[in-house]
Amino acid sequence: MKEFFAPVSDWLNALFGYNLSIHGYIAIVLGLIGVFGLYIALMVLIRKSHSSGHDDAVQDYRDPRK
Numbered sequence: 001m002k003e004f005f006a007p008v009s010d011w012l013n014a015l016f017g018y019n020l021s022i023h024g025y026i027a028i029v030l031g032l033i034g035v036f037g038l039y040i041a042l043m044v045l046i047r048k049s050h051s052s053g054h055d056d057a058v059q060d061y062r063d064p065r066k
Contacts, residue, residue, distance in 0.1 A: 005022040008022060
């Protein structure tokens with residue numbers, strides 16, 4: 001497998017100018033997938049909370065109109 005990953009790692013290092021192994025690039029990709037997955041999951045939860053009406057039941061004690 002080293003024969004496959006070494007040229008890929010060398011190509012990525014030449015492309016981006018970093019000196020990372022293939023493990024570093026895999027960690028970066030997995031980190032980005034995790035961050036975007038968390039972002040999407042939180043946006044879905046916000047949408048679900050808004051559409052279910054749970055936010056309407058909370059009263060703001062600082063609101064002078066109430």
